[in-house]
Amino acid sequence: MFNRLYIHIPFCQSKCAYCAFYSEVDASEELIDAFFCRLEEEFRVNSANCAELDSIFIGGGTPNSLSAANLAKLFNLISANFAISNNAEISIECNPESINSEKAVIIANFANRVSIGVQSFNCEFRKILSRKGTVQSIFDGIEMIKKAGVVNVGCDLIYAIPSQSVDDWCKELSQAVKLGVKHISAYSLTYEEGTRLYRQYSEQQNSEQLAELEAKMWQKSPKILKKYGLKRYEVSNYALPGFECRHNLEIWYGDTYLGCGPAAASFDGSKRYTNPNDIKSWLNSTPPELDIISPEQRAAEILIMGLRTSQGWNSAKFAERTGYSIDHWQKKLDQFANDDLLLYSKTDLKLTEQGLLLWDTIAESIL
Ligand code: SF4
Incomplete structure (x- = not known):
């Protein structure tokens, strides 16, 4: 039985230059209506496999690009189809420029954790990423969400943007904590094939220099955030004690989850199901792609x-x-421990700072 639910809202106001996530821009009302009909059906079919939900994560896309009425409809549909634990963590991703006071109140009445897609407070970098909305809209959006009663407000930031220096990055982090966010997710900019950013910048990047810069920014981040009480609790995530994202933590520790909406994935403990990343196929009930995973894998x-x-x-x-x-995996773990990438005892193991930085390489070697 699942007790974690992820919902993918596949709509955005515009496409950011770096984004490879599946989303539809400028969706018509008919498409949004059809989305809700299919989502309701998906909820109905799957809710029988769910226990009381301990966490819900509404991501996208841009969930709050939905109108206030549609946000209320979404929350009502979730409540009508699933039992939700009294102390469930309910997260929603929001873009600041699409928050208004009406939506903020509706969100605060259902969710208790809001993650704001800031990415950068710097106008120049926002332009490179082609983020919609002004820096002022970030301040206003966070303020409205807090005023509506959400305490657990976090933000997403991107580092290693072309021409960004380590000092610029430190300013971004300081700016975020000064706004009182309890959680920061910080990811380095990736150049995904097929995106505008890839076409514009990937050839100008020297991969060695870029990796060095990314490492410097990543190493600097916990030092800046520590001053404000936020600790790194995962490679790319920082939080004040008690504000770590429960939904993600449990999934990193192997918990199962149900995913609804186009492009959403579910994991039942042995099989991964991925819904089609195209709304038309998903509306036509094209079955999810199935990935059977052996117990060892x-x-x-x-x-x-x-x-x-x-x-x-x-x-x-x-x-x-x-x-x-x-x-x-002892042989490999011994090797990582010898290289000072891993601390390994009879009862516990964790990566060192250098190990966390090289997580991708370690993962590749273990898988
Ligand atoms: S708002 Fe988020 S999901 Fe939408 S295009 Fe930009 S990065 Fe992608």
């Missing part, structure tokens, strides 16, 4: 995802969640 994936966290794994917890002993 699943355990390796869970091992590596748990190692994204600063806390890492307790061996007994890992064995309980996967049925495998950590020692199954």
Whole structure:
């Protein structure tokens, strides 16, 4: 039985230059209506496989690009179809420029965690990313959400934007914490094939210099945020104590989840289902793509995802969640420990700072 629900809202006001996520721009009312009909059906069919929900994550796309009436409709549909635990964590991603006071109140009546897509407070960098909205709209959006009663407000930031210096990045972090956010997700800019940014900038980038700059910014981040009480709890995530994202943490530690909406993925413990990343196919009930994962592969994936966290794994917890002993990977883990990438004892293992920085390489080697 699932107790974690992810919902993908596939609509955006415009396409950002770097974005490879699936979303529809300028969706018609008919398309949005059709989306809700199909979503309701997906909720109805799947809710029988759900226990009381402990966390809900509404992402996209831009969930709050929906009108106030449609946001209320979405929340009513969720409440009508699923039992939700009293202390469930309910997260929603919002873009600042699409927040208004009416939507803020509707959001605050349902969600208790709002993640604001800031990406940058600098006009020049916002232009490079082609983010909609002004810097003032970020301040106003955060203010409206807080005023409506949401305490747990966080933001997403992007670093290593072309021409951004380490000092520029430190200013972004300081600006975010000064606004009182409790959580920051910070990802380096990626040049995804097919995006505008890829066409414009990928050839100008020297990959070695870029990797060096990314590493410097990543290493600097916890030092800046520590002054304000936020700690790195995962490779790319920082929070005040008690404000870590429960939904994501449990999934990194191998929990199952149900995903609804186009492009959403579900994981039932042995199979991953991915809905078509095209709204027309999803509306036509094209079945999800199925990926059957062997128990060993699943355990390796869970091992590596748990190692994204600063806390890492307790061996007994890992064995309980996967049925495998950590020692199954002992040879590789010894090698990482010898290279000072991993701290490894009989009961616990976690990556060192250098190990977290090289997580991709470690993951590749274990998988
Ligand atoms: S708002 Fe988010 S999902 Fe939409 S295009 Fe921009 S980055 Fe992509």
